[in-house]
Amino acid sequence: MKFYSTNNKDHKVGLREAVVRGLAPDNGLYMPERIGALPKEFIESLHKQSFRDIAFTVARHLLGDEVPEQELRRITDQTIQFEAPLVEVEDNVYALELFHGPTLAFKDFGARFMSQLLGYFARQQDKEIVILVATSGDTGSAVANGFLGVKGTRVVVLYPSGKVSEVQEKQFTTLGENITALEVDGTFDDCQRLVKLAFQDEELRSEFFLTSANSINIARLIPQSFYYFQTFAQLKDRSRPVVFSVPSGNFGNVTGGLLAKRMGLPIQHFIVSTNINDVVPEYLRTRSFEPRPSKQTISNAMDVGNPSNFARMIDLYGHSYEALAKDVSGYAFTDAETREAMQQVYAKRKYVLDPHGAVGYLGLKKYLQEQKNGVGVFLETAHPGKFLEVVEQVLDKKITLPPALEKFLGGTKRTVPLTNSFEAFKSTLRRI
Incomplete structure (x- = not known):
């Protein structure tokens, strides 16, 4: 299997280069050369298969023979160490809970898969792999914990100061070992810009073996298709149309779902649900894609x-x-609407939504009201305890933290302060 750049389909590389480079030389994102449909028999027998077997089959289909079968089985088995349960919240409305991993967020799936794959590639070379990751919250913690102690790798996490929750911050600033956190005076978009500029800088690329663990990396994206298949394995009624509402920021999660649909999973429709940072819903409404500075929300x-x-x-x-x-609709919601959804769902169903899951729930309900058909699944991407202050304030209720989160909160934060200047980042990267 080869992987091409979204900026130039004639630029094709093998899996190792696509994963290790992260970003193509022309700043495009890598995509599989072929995304054929899986056998119909596989799709129809999902309910008879284990999550690990499903993940292995999907990974093998997308990666071809780029990784030996035994090694790929080890990687997918190491990735799927926890479940992604489907929970009925209302009639025909389900939450796909993706927060049962070590950092209690959906990104644990992608981070674990990528860490194992990069660890495999690291064993084949002498030079340390430096993983750069920009985070607006959960990516940093998932990647840091996924790569913690992985030989031949070093992780540098960039995050916007004061714009992630305390729990999220503690999950990647207290680890030490091969993990370094850079606290950037700016926004997530500043952090992402610095990472992208690093990949374009010839001096840095000659000094360091750089790659990225953001969802720009194809190794992060591929495992995000696994749990869409696992959803169908859990659905009792597979005769009705199924739609997914995906709370979306960098849109890797919904892209993983679109890959699953392309591979033959019978998903009728996707809803991309955002907060007021609504660039993609606006595109779907106007046909105009207009990036702009992000705004802070809950x-x-x-x-x-x-x-x-x-x-x-x-x-x-x-x-x-x-x-x-035709396949994707988009809706955006305010913080006030998000809070109201959290309150209503808890009052009626005693189900605690985190703010991101609440946005996904809102998008699903809006779509189902318009279409009046089908089974709806919204992605619950993080445990409510990761947004403790917001959730407790909105619900006027104490949230019991899982032991894993309590442990992180007791750790000591260690960060390197950084301006949003690329030259400052470049200098810091050489020093740490």
């Missing part, structure tokens, strides 16, 4: 003004607005 992991994976979304549909809009 669903901070979605505070993204220039989502990288939009390039993959539009590439999957041959840059056709009509084709994309």
Whole structure:
């Protein structure tokens, strides 16, 4: 299997280069050369298969023979160490809970898969791999914990100062070992810009073996398709149309779902649900993609003004607005609407939504009201305890933290302060 750049389909590389480079030389994102449909028998027998077996089959389908079968089985088994349960919240409305991993966020799946894959590639070379990751919340913690102690790798996390929750921050600033946190005076978009500039800088690329663990990396994206298949494995009624509402920031999660649909999973429709950072819903409404500075909200992991994976979304549909809009709808919601949804769902169903899941729930309900058909699944991307202050204030209720989060909160924060200047970042990267 080869992987091409979204900026130039003639530029093709093998898996190792796509994963280790992260970003193509022309700043495009890597995509599999072929995304064929999986056998119909596999799709129809999902309910009879384990999550690990499903993940292995999907990974093998997308990666071809780029990784030996035994090694790929080890990687997928190490990735799927926890479940992604489907919980009925209302009639025909389900939450896909993706927060049962070590950092209690959906990004644990992608981070663990990528860390194992990069660890495999690191064993084949002498030079240390330096992983750069920009985070608006959960990516940093998932990647840092996924790579903690992985030989031949060093992780540098960039995050916007004061714009992630305390729990999220503690999950990647207290680890030490091969993990360094850079606290940037700016926004998530500043952090992402610094990472992208580092990949374009020839001096840094000659000094360091750089790669990225953001969802711009194809190794982060591929495992995000696994749990869409696992959803169908858990659905009792597979006769009705199924729609997914995905709370979206950098749009890697919904792109993983679009890959699953392209591989033959019978998903009828996707809803991209955002907070007021609504660049993609606005595109779906106006046909105009206009990135802009992000605004801070209570669903901070979605505070993204220039989502990288939009390039993959539009590439999957041959840059056709009509084709994309046929499969994807978009809605945006305010903090006030998010709070109200959290309150109403808890009052009626005693189900605690985190702010991101609440946005996904709102998008699903709005779509189902218009379409009046089908089974709806919204992604619950993080445990409510990761947004303790917001959730307790909104629900006027104490939230019991899982032991894993309590442990992180007791750790000592260690960061390196940084301006949003690239020269400052470049100098810091050489010093740490």
